[in-house]
Amino acid sequence: MLPPELIVLISIAAPALVGAAWLYRGSRTLSAGFIGVIAGGIGGALFMVPLNYCTFEADRTSTDVAFGVFLIALGAVIGIAVGAGVNRIVGSGKGISSLTSEQNTAGTFKGTVIPFALLAPTLVILALFLYAPALDNLRLSTLLARLGTDRTAFVCVDNFTKLLEPRQNYGQTLYATFLISFFTVIIGLAISLMIAYVAYQPVRGASIYRTLLIWPYAISPPVAGIIFGMVFNEGAGIMNHLIRSGGGVPVQWLQSASIAPWTIIAASVWKSMGFNILFYIAGLQNVPKDLIEAAAIDGANFVVRFRRVIIPMLSPITFFLIITNITYAFFETYGTIDFLTRGGPAGATSTMIYRIVDNGLNQRDLGSAAAQSLILFSLVIIITLIQFRTSGRRVTYGR
Amino acid sequence: MSRRSMLLAALTVIMALVALAPAMAQDKIQIPVWIAFTDSRLDWSRERAAEFNELFPQYEVTIEGYADYESIFAAASLAFEQGTQPAIVQYFEAATQDARDAGFEGNPQFKSVAEAFGDRTEVNGLPVNFDDFVDAARNYYTLDGSFTSFPWNTSSAIMFSNKTMLEAAGVEGIPATWAEVDAACEKIMAMENAPANCITWPNHGWFFEQAVAMQGADLVNNGNGREARATETFINSDAAVAYVSWWKDLQDKGYYIYTGAQRDWGGTYNAFVAGQVAMLLYSSSDTTALTNDGAAAGFDVVASFYPHNQDVEYAGNLIGGASLWLSNDLSTEVEDGALTFLLYFTNTENAASWHQFTGYVPITKSAIALLESEGWYEENPNSLVASDQLAAAIPSSATAGAIVGAFPAIRNHVTNAIEQVLVNGRDVTEALTEAKELADETLAEYNLLYAGE
């Protein structure tokens, strides 16, 4: 192993060089290069200083070392990205002031104390109940900590690297999460669009139909789990009763590791459908009728019309629904799973959020739960960034 | 604007609600009690609490129910952290070591009941007599020479058979060994109107521990954790592998049905009552209900010992169930009230009634005497099985039961491994060995934090 001083030096110098090169390449100014050096250097140390470079200690496994390198790289990327942002603002000529004020807008009130007073409750609550827990979570993920005692021990990145061991079955957890999320979103949106396409047309009693279609939005995920648990109950449920009356073999809806995720998906689709239908109906009403008409005059049949006109016109809404549905599938399904399968059988429906709670509460392993939280957190950040990148121009966070 | 005044009115009401909610006047001494039942056992307990509150008007015992042992264990730990712990909480036997270790620096979560009673012979006029408890419970809950928690619902794992179905299949007697269960199942499944499957039981660590103990094997080292703090588990012992292999074999033959979830008490119970299986391994805690539900469904239910491995000498079973733990930081008056309630709750009449109502073994000798004098056992032979089975145990570290930290988490590793075998067809030895490694790791972490080892 390299001497510790050298590791520290490399972990800071390498990102600093990369940062300098990256930013200099973009704007060809010395100041950009300078910002790059600072940003890269800080980024390289971002995770390693709090961890005290523990992943590179002599008795660490190669997995830990690799994870340490990954953390340095991740920190560097974050640092350089922030540096690039700062550089853009500095380089745009407006200077730092553009960070702190905005251009004159008609109709603004005067005063700086008042807006902060108005914002204070919101900011305090967000700081206390979102930011502070996030930081604590970060710290907790490096500790061996169990429920029921206040004694802890520093374990470096063990809580993360442990998840890589095959016997922890974390791969299965990821698989269950993606399986359930993917199909909840896809199936949910497809069915909702089809129903919405019929329901948005001006038939008699449209508003009654609409109400009867969208109410599951207000149903809670636990209740969805309870009700689907009844419908799909192996012995006493109506589904198997129908199958048996039809002469079929009863299906192990909740007992089979290959079927249970689909039962969860069914319950989740049902629960989220109201929301999707609602937004698709609204979106369809916004599709200009002359477009459909034009397509019809061109002789396009229904399928073609649907594909060429309806779907493209709905893409902003579809995109928005995909994001909200992914979030729903990631988090809200917890209640459904807790009542339907409790993560079973054999972990087949143990999604990331379910496992976090199970490991933290039932296994009492708070450190591991915190580490898994951070992994889920980074997934959500990635999804959000994708959203911002692909739809960023259309999103009006500005005026 | 009317809308605005409505808004204001609504706000005022809300604020008043919020302000008033916690300020409800309480002049009686409050004794909150948590138990791990939400079924009719909760109603039974609340009836006893109501009687107690009438007898001792200075106290108000309130009983809150939790869905199962696992969730009350988690809930009480959280509540302890939150400073909202009840005076008395019911913990299952597996939580014993965790309960003794739990606490923040210098502030343990629970107080030994023996210490709380001291050398008093009565509290509020109710006699204190530890010698009256039946031996199995006394032995299990006596740690370091005294009672740490107060025994209440003690059970054993026994077998329930649909006698009507067994007779229809031509099975003579009740199977007592694994091989006899196999043979009986073969006959039952060969019947013309055979049930969907032959046998089921919950995938709960407790059934595994019973089977291991019955073969005379310890679950953990250091005399099953009773000589010194356990540091290693024996989850992949020969006894364990033999048991899970038998289990898997039953499933492969279509005899055993896995209900798909771990610790699925409700699903297995319902399968037996609905006649979907002929035999059920279950806790004696539901003897009365199972017997009655079977009769209501038109078949005879016969209780018998948990089947044992015919290739190994029978070593006997261990207890299950739970005991009542006393919170540490109670004021004297609350603690006295809690102790009074413990004594009342388990007095002779209540212990006998609790047994009749459920199937938990009568916890005191005086309750057994009362039941015998009433002729209860002659009319209800099923109710005697659990007591007999516990009495048949040959005293040893194996049948005393394991005391080990992080036991609930270790049980989880065991049931996960069994699920891997049953659901995913994994090799028994491989799955149990992996579970042993994981359990040892969990135990090492536990010991590091709690015992500084």
Add this chain to the structure above:
Amino acid sequence: MAELSRQIGTVAPHDRTTSLTGPPSWKRFVPERWYAHVILWIACLLIGFPLLYAALVSTQNNAQVANFVLSPGSSFAENFQQVMVNRYLGEYMLNTISLAVVITIGKTILSLLSGLAFVYFRFPGKWIVFGFVLATLMMPTEILIIGLYRYVSGTLGWGGTFQALAVPFLASATGTFLFRQHFSNLPAELSEAAQMDGANPLQFLWRVLIPMSWNTIGALAVIQFVYSWNMYLWPQLIMQGGDFQVVQVGLRTLLAVDTSIAYGPLMLGAVIASIPPVIVFIILQKQFMSGFQITTDK
């Protein structure tokens, strides 16, 4: 929470970019009426089926459930007694209503205030503050649940209390951005006129903005009411031994009501627990949609 705030950014501007032209020539594109009715009927039935079945089971005892009796059973009164009285679901419902109302009103007020600050004020560090709020979109409570639990329970010592359920949810980026979006779509002349009249910001909010924001308030109210009514994970963790358990967690105690799973009471609990949010949602569905400025009402 986070999920809904995203839509505000993505969807709200949508209706401004589309324009409806001319009277729609409906007849040519509508499927045969009977055809649409049949499809809609089937869809409504399929969506309603699980709840209808649950409602049916809620009147039955286990024997009736197991025999698939398709008419209302004989145990409704008994089940009702079990659920609402013996298992305190009635009390849990009342608790949950006051919780949902407090969160809904509190969040609406705080969101109005912060929306006001973001749209009608210039102040140093505005974009930093904005970024601070914006970033919380990526932090659903569920992700930080372990940290949040330790903080609220340990540091604040709020375990088992009403404020532990309510206070963390009184502010959110969702509400802030909803009103920010709404206010910035209002004409600037409004605030100019208000300033000329010498109104202070709160008077402006009270007299001008709120009367113009009922749809948005209604939308936020329905989102928040449903959200807080359906809270499950957080109360499951933080509400230990308090006197204020909420209905979703209370449903757990129905899993075993008799000697084992009693389907009737469990289904009855599920159905009853769903009535308030469904009613609120149905009543406010117009506001819900128009709050997102997505319907075509012009």
